[in-house]
Amino acid sequence: MGEAWSGSQIKQHLTELADVIGPRWGGSAEDLRAAAYIRDQMEAAGVDRAEVEPFTLETWNHGDVSISLPDDNNRPIAALPFLRCKAIDLTTPLVDAGHASPHEVEALGGRIEGSVVLATIGPEPFTAPEPFTARIVRLAAAGAACIIAIEPKTGGRMEYANSDEWLNVGPQKNAIAVVKTSSEDGAYLRRIAGGSPRVHVSVDAEYFNTEAHNTVAEITGSTHPERHLILAGHHDTVLKTPGGNDNTSGTIGVMETARVMAALVKEMGVRPGMSIRFATWSGEEQHLQGARSYVARHYSEGSASREEKPLLNINLDELSTGHMKGIVLAFPHLRQFMQSQLDTMDDGLKCHVLSHMDAHSDHFPFVEEAIEASITWRWRFWGRHEDAKFHHEVGDAANKLNVRELKEYAGQLARLLLRLSHVAPEDWPQNPLTISDVNQMIERDSGGHHPAFH
Numbered sequence: 001m002g003e004a005w006s007g008s009q010i011k012q013h014l015t016e017l018a019d020v021i022g023p024r025w026g027g028s029a030e031d032l033r034a035a036a037y038i039r040d041q042m043e044a045a046g047v048d049r050a051e052v053e054p055f056t057l058e059t060w061n062h063g064d065v066s067i068s069l070p071d072d073n074n075r076p077i078a079a080l081p082f083l084r085c086k087a088i089d090l091t092t093p094l095v096d097a098g099h100a101s102p103h104e105v106e107a108l109g110g111r112i113e114g115s116v117v118l119a120t121i122g123p124e125p126f127t128a129p130e131p132f133t134a135r136i137v138r139l140a141a142a143g144a145a146c147i148i149a150i151e152p153k154t155g156g157r158m159e160y161a162n163s164d165e166w167l168n169v170g171p172q173k174n175a176i177a178v179v180k181t182s183s184e185d186g187a188y189l190r191r192i193a194g195g196s197p198r199v200h201v202s203v204d205a206e207y208f209n210t211e212a213h214n215t216v217a218e219i220t221g222s223t224h225p226e227r228h229l230i231l232a233g234h235h236d237t238v239l240k241t242p243g244g245n246d247n248t249s250g251t252i253g254v255m256e257t258a259r260v261m262a263a264l265v266k267e268m269g270v271r272p273g274m275s276i277r278f279a280t281w282s283g284e285e286q287h288l289q290g291a292r293s294y295v296a297r298h299y300s301e302g303s304a305s306r307e308e309k310p311l312l313n314i315n316l317d318e319l320s321t322g323h324m325k326g327i328v329l330a331f332p333h334l335r336q337f338m339q340s341q342l343d344t345m346d347d348g349l350k351c352h353v354l355s356h357m358d359a360h361s362d363h364f365p366f367v368e369e370a371i372e373a374s375i376t377w378r379w380r381f382w383g384r385h386e387d388a389k390f391h392h393e394v395g396d397a398a399n400k401l402n403v404r405e406l407k408e409y410a411g412q413l414a415r416l417l418l419r420l421s422h423v424a425p426e427d428w429p430q431n432p433l434t435i436s437d438v439n440q441m442i443e444r445d446s447g448g449h450h451p452a453f454h
């Protein structure tokens with residue numbers, strides 16, 4: 001804990017990643033620069049190996065995007081494409097579908113066909129919350145030509161959002177175009193929509209494949225070097241944001257935990273029992289492609305470079321949303337074991353288990369492979385910082401990273417990993433799940449609302 005505090009390199013890493021390199025969209029030159037920096041810093045910290053691992057990323061980028069009203073002096077309307085929105089250029093009547101709930105879409109009947117449809121991202125109040133992705137599917141089925149989605153944040157702010165269901169494997173292409181407008185301009189469109197004005201929507205965008213880069217470092221275990229645990233988080237960001245919280249915080253969490261554990265080896269001769277692997281992923285914001293490619297290459301049946309699966313993956317994402325409150329497991333078999341380990345730390349940390357499949361971060365590709373994976377409990381369901389509201393927008397800058405809490409994370413994670421690594425693999429509770437069990441759980445939850453996102 002002392003090394004995490006007094007030897008902290010958080011400030012240096014934060015400046016380099018969030019200010020000097022800045023936005024790090026997966027597959028971009030900045031993403032590669034970040035990966036090289038992380039590898040070099042891991043090496044300097046004294047881990048036993050550190051490397052960059054390339055993979056092919058199915059990526060996308062956009063140019064100019066606009067919404068305007070040809071019959072209203074081309075009044076400009078704020079516009080931001082949903083991630084992976086296809087290119088479009090059309091002028092058609094505007095139809096207001098409210099929240100795009102079943103009864104609202106039904107009431108509009110044939111008017112949706114071929115129209116630009118205006119819809120609120122938030123679900124309809126006083127009903128069971130339905131994800132916006134499900135309402136997009138409903139509007140597409142009704143024949144909408146394009147959707148203008150109204151941002152819930154006010155003050156002209158807009159965050160990049162996704163239009164597809166993340167429990168599906170792989171990123172979608174060429175689905176219905178969804179373009180976001182601001183809360184204020186959305187309200188304006190809603191006021192004039194009764195007159196069925198023509199609206200012009202244009203998105204310049206393209207899909208292409210490129211090389212992106214994960215980083216992997218390792219401290220070799222003393223008693224069971226052939227088995228490993230993984231601590232990881234994504235180093236990529238969405239476009240145009242330095243990602244102070246999402247996810248420079250988690251990236252530095254991985255780097256600092258590795259540094260503290262490497263210092264423990266160097267200065268005290270204390271090694272983990274099993275090996276500890278420290279990874280940072282690219283392509284998280286593009287459907288978890290970095291972590292998914294790593295899992296496919298290293299742990300999947302049929303892979304030429306297959307290794308024994310890790311006993312646990314701990315995923316760090318948006319750590320500056322709140323201080324560490326515990327560990328949230330995807331599967332229940334380690335619950336008692338994990339709580340007893342946390343209890344030995346005497347920091348009041350709690351272990352919980354998700355009651356649903358949560359595909360919204362890099363633990364999920366591990367879950368798909370039936371590997372026990374977890375997230376740190378930092379905001380569900382109390383203690384969420386106001387600063388975390390700058391998610392996926394330019395305001396998620398370096399000042400959104402909470403330095404003091406991140407020092408605590410690094411110390412606590414190092415302590416937890418050290419303890420876990422010294423429990424012999426055969427003494428861990430057996431994981432009873434198969435990949436087909438997990439597929440059934442994914443099927444069960446697909447298309448549903450994720451209670452963790454209240």
Ligand SMILES: [Zn+2]
Pocket residue numbers: 234246247284317318361
């Ligand atoms: Zn993230």
